[in-house]
Amino acid sequence: MRIKSIISLLGLGALLVVGCKSQQGKFEFLTPKSGETIVLGQKVALRMQFPDTTIDSVVYAVDGEVIGRQRDTAAVILDTEAIGLGTRNLVAKAYKGEKEEVAYSNVTIVPESPRQYTFEKLNDYPHDTKAFTQGLAFENGVLYESTGAGNQLISSLRKVELETGKVLQKKEFTGKSANGQEYFGEGMTILGDKIVMLTWLNNEGFVFNKSTFQQLASFDFQDSKEGWGICYDGSRLIKSDGSNKLYFLDPTTYKEVGSVAVYGSEGSQDALNELEFIDGRVYANVYGKDIIVIINPQTGAIEGQINLLGLHTNPSQPDKELNGIAYDKDTKRLFVTGKQWDKLYAIHVVER
Known part of the structure; x- marks a missing residue:
């Protein structure tokens, strides 16, 4: 027993020596x-x-x-x-x-953990349940809305009366793009006297006259292969494509001139959808979730998160997600809705 123990100890010692040497050699x-x-x-x-x-x-x-x-x-x-x-x-x-x-x-x-916000509901307005909402903007008392082609619906660009939800003007999109994809409308934003609107998989964006909805131009996507959301910060267009990146576009040529990756305290944040630019920050719907993240477009840091759980009384359903952010800078109201929701809500954002 004693001899075996000594042999065992010697063997263990040899292993330790070998282990130390290999560790020291790394x-x-x-x-x-x-x-x-x-x-x-x-x-x-x-x-x-x-x-x-x-x-x-x-x-x-x-x-x-x-x-x-x-x-x-x-x-x-x-x-x-x-x-x-x-x-x-x-x-x-x-x-x-x-x-x-x-x-x-x-x-x-x-970044550090984002500030947490909830909401105070101010009002609700009728919303067309045939509107598969992808983009939303507010100017001079009326809403502008872009819709996708979900559930046998046709993609469109609309001008909508806030109080009644009545569609005052509409342009529909049918047919296929050069890549063979059916046109599927996505995010839009107001750019002076123009409206810039994206398509999803068509690799194409459109520019319209804001008053007449007449098409003025089109442009191709570059590094951002899909179209999700878009907003305007006063000097650049800012575009999302479902990834964790925001892309910056020249507002005259519509060419991509840069990008920033978006991170929250838990890591990379993808699925950035419809966008709105408010007081120097990008507000973004996160696809499939009842939250809006507030992004610093200079750094890509998520600085805030608005939890909208419970705003819409109907349970969330597939293809009926929260999507659509518009801002009334005069009253500081935030308008939010979702795909085929029956309501559009006016809220104030409240810090927890």
């Missing part, structure tokens, strides 16, 4: 751990495990851009404010003579 990140989530603004130490501390130099990079060079094993500080939101790939390269060792890690930078 160049890797100690902090941050791969996959870690970090709040924007934090400063994080990049600490490495070095198999050999007698190195010539270490080079640190984030997404291919060098952020630091060291001639010793001291940590390098990563300023998350400088690199912004999103998943970032970290690489460290250690050099000694002609030998190079490489270590990898990645982190996701997220």
Whole structure:
């Protein structure tokens, strides 16, 4: 028994020695751990495990851009404010003579938890249950609405009387686009004396005269392959495509000139749908949910979230989701509705 125990201990010791050697021989990140989530603004130490501390130099990079060079094993500080939101790939390269060792890690930078809001219902108005609402805007006392082709309905652009829900003017879209897809209307926004409207899978947007609904132009999508929501911030059009990105379009050429990825405190936020620009922020329906997120378009950070659960008395049903945001800047009312809802609601947003 004693001999066996000694042999066992010797074997265990050998394993420990081998384990220590293999651990010592691995160049890797100690902090941050791969996959870690970090709040924007934090400063994080990049600490490495070095198999050999007698190195010539270490080079640190984030997404291919060098952020630091060291001639010793001291940590390098990563300023998350400088690199912004999103998943970032970290690489460290250690050099000694002609030998190079490489270590990898990645982190996701997220904003602080958003402010939480609820609503105060001010009024409700009739809404056409044949309106598969995709876009909504309010100007000079009337609503402008774009609809999709759901449940045997025809896509359309409409001018609607707020108090009665009466359709004052309508343009319908039939037929197929060049890619063979049936026209399916999506988001729209007012751009001066024009209306810009998207289609879903047709890779095409339209420009109309706001008064006559006469088509003035069309444009193709570029990196954003689908059309979901669109709004205007006074200098740029801002477009969503169902992903976690907002795309910026030139309001004259309709060409994409940039984009920003949207992140909340839990990570990437996709399914951004109908959009409205209010006081420097983008308000976006999240497809399939009774919430509106408030996005800083400069950083992509979700700064607020409006919970609209319970606003509409009928239970949520497939293809009858909350969709449609319009703003009356004079009274600070927010108008919201949904696909084929029988009501359009005027609300005030209230912080919890």
